[in-house]
C-alpha cells in the first residue's frame with residue numbers, strides 16, 4: 567500500500583506543554599480517524615502535517631516531499647487540502663468567490679481552468695445551486711461544505727479535516743460523512759473528530775491521541791475489541807467501573823473490570839476508546 571505520509575519522532579512544546587510528544591505514524595489511502603480528548607494534540611498534529619506550524623523535533627514526508635525544505639514545503643502545500651477547525655471565511659464572499667480565492671492561493675493561475683475547477687468542487691459537495699449566495703446566508707452545514715470544497719481544490723492527494731462535523735445536526739452530519747467517504751476514495755484523508763460514530767462509519771484505521779502521544783493505532787474493529795469482556799449492564803452504579811452511565815432503560819452500562827457473573831454487553835468503538843484513555847491514565851475529556 568502506498569505511503570502518503572510518514573512521520574517519525576514529531577514533537578512540539580508550548581512552554582511546559584508537550585502538544586506533540588514523539589509522534590510517529592504512517593498514513594495510507596482511505597480515511598484515518600484521529601480521536602482524543604480536548605487538548606490531546608490533535609489540532610497540533612494536523613497543523614504540523616499541513617505545514618501550518620513547524621515541529622520542534624522529528625521529521626516527516628508528505629507524498630514523498632520533505633516539508634523541512636522550502637521547495638518541499640511549497641510542493642506539499644500545492645498537493646494537500648486542509649479544512650481547519652475554524653475556516654476563515656469572509657462572510658460577504660459568495661461560495662464561488664471564496665473557493666476561487668482559495669484556488670488563487672493554491673496558484674491555479676489560468677482563470678478559465680480555475681473557474682472550471684471551482685465549479686467542479688462545488689458540484690462535488692452539492693453546492694452548485696447556491697454558489698452565487700453569500701456565505702453569511704448559508705446554513706452551518708452548507709458553510710462546512712464550502713470549506714470542504716475549498717480543501718478539495720486541485721484534487722489533493724492528502725486531505726486534512728479538523729473536526730468537520732462539529733455543530734452539524736444529525737442529518738447534515740450524515741450528509742457530510744458521505745462526502746468524506748467519497749473524498750477518501752483513492753485519497754489519503756486524516757480526520758480529527760470527537761464523534762466515535764464518524765470513525766465507526768468512515769474509517770479504515772483509527773489513531774487515539776492523549777497527552778500529545780499516540781495511544782492506539784489500528785483498525786476500528788481492533789479498538790472495539792479492546793473492550794471485549796469489559797462492558798456490562800447492572801441495576802445500580804457499579805464500583806468496579808472505570809466509567810458508567812444510566813441508559814434510557816434505567817439500567818447502568820459500565821466499562822472497566824466486570825465483577826464475577828456480570829451481565830456482559832456487546833462492546834462499541836466508544837467503549838474501546840474510553841478504555842484506551844483509561845489505560846493511558848487519561849479520563850475522557852481531560853488531558854494527561
Ligand SMILES: Nc1ncnc2c1ncn2[C@@H]1O[C@H](COP(=O)(O)OP(=O)(O)OP(=O)(O)O)[C@@H](O)[C@H]1O
Pocket residue numbers: 580583584585602603604605606607608609610611853
Ligand atoms: N498556540 C498555542 N499556544 C500555547 N499552547 C497551545 C497552542 N496550541 C495548542 N496549545 C496547547 O497544546 C495542547 C494540545 O492542543 P490541541 O489544540 O492540539 O489539542 P486538540 O486535541 O486539538 O484539542 P481539541 O479537541 O480541544 O481541539 C493543549 O494543551 C493546548 O492548550
